[in-house]
Amino acid sequence: MNFGTIGAGVVAQAIAGHLVAAGHKVTLSNSRGPDTLLDVVTRLGPLASAATVEEAAAADMVFLAVMWPQVGDALAGLPPWGGRILVDTTNQLPRPPITADLGVETPSEFVASRAPGAHVVKAFNTLYAQYIAADPRHPEGRQLLFYAGxxxxxxxxxxxxxxxxxFAAVDAGSLREGGRLMQIGGPLSGLHALKQD
Incomplete structure (x- = not known):
C-alpha cells in the first residue's frame, strides 16, 4: 500500500514520519508545489517524496491535512477516487454546534461529499500534533487513536x-455518530489517553 498527503504541515509530517519509519513510501503535497517540500522530504528520508496534489491523491490511502477553510479547494478537481481511502484529519473551526438533528452533516460528512467515490475515515483530529508526532508506544501503554467511517x-x-x-486504534462508529464524538467540542476531542496492553 502506498500513501499520500494533501497538505504538508505539522500533522501531515507527523503521520508521514510514522509511515516512513514503518517502511512505507509516502508522497507529500501542498498547494504551493513540490519544490517547496524539498527540505521536508530530505528530513523524512528516501521513502518520502514530494509531488503535486493530484499525484499524491492517487495513493491507496491519502491523508487530508489542511486547515478547514482550505478543504474545498484542496479536494476540488481531483481525479475520481474509485474507492481509494481518504483519511480526514481536519477540524472545523469555528467548531460546529453539537446537535441531535440528523439533518445536520458533520465535518467528515462534508469532506466525504467533496470527495465522491472515496471511502472516508475520520482520524487523527482528536489528538494534538505533539501526540501524533511522538512515538505512540509508551512504557505505560499505546496512544489511543479514535477513528470513524x-x-x-x-x-x-x-x-x-x-x-x-x-497506535491503539479505537472504532468510534460512523461518520455521523463517531464524527460528532470526535469533532471539536465532542467528548473525544483533545482526549490524550493510553491503552494498557
Whole structure:
C-alpha cells in the first residue's frame, strides 16, 4: 500500500514520519508545489517524496491535512477516487454546534461529499500534533487513536495501518455518530489517553 498527503504541515509530517519509519513510501503535497517540500522530504528520508496534489491523491490511502477553510479547494478537481481511502484529519473551526438533528452533516460528512467515490475515515483530529508526532508506544501503554467511517472494510484497513504504526486504534462508529464524538467540542476531542496492553 502506498500513501499520500494533501497538505504538508505539522500533522501531515507527523503521520508521514510514522509511515516512513514503518517502511512505507509516502508522497507529500501542498498547494504551493513540490519544490517547496524539498527540505521536508530530505528530513523524512528516501521513502518520502514530494509531488503535486493530484499525484499524491492517487495513493491507496491519502491523508487530508489542511486547515478547514482550505478543504474545498484542496479536494476540488481531483481525479475520481474509485474507492481509494481518504483519511480526514481536519477540524472545523469555528467548531460546529453539537446537535441531535440528523439533518445536520458533520465535518467528515462534508469532506466525504467533496470527495465522491472515496471511502472516508475520520482520524487523527482528536489528538494534538505533539501526540501524533511522538512515538505512540509508551512504557505505560499505546496512544489511543479514535477513528470513524461508514465502510467496514475501509475501517479495518485503516485500523491495521494505525496499529502497525503503534497506535491503539479505537472504532468510534460512523461518520455521523463517531464524527460528532470526535469533532471539536465532542467528548473525544483533545482526549490524550493510553491503552494498557
Amino acid at each position: 461508514d465502510d467496514t472494510a475501509t475501517k479495518a484497513t485503516f485500523r491495521d495501518v494505525a496499529e502497525s504504526l503503534g
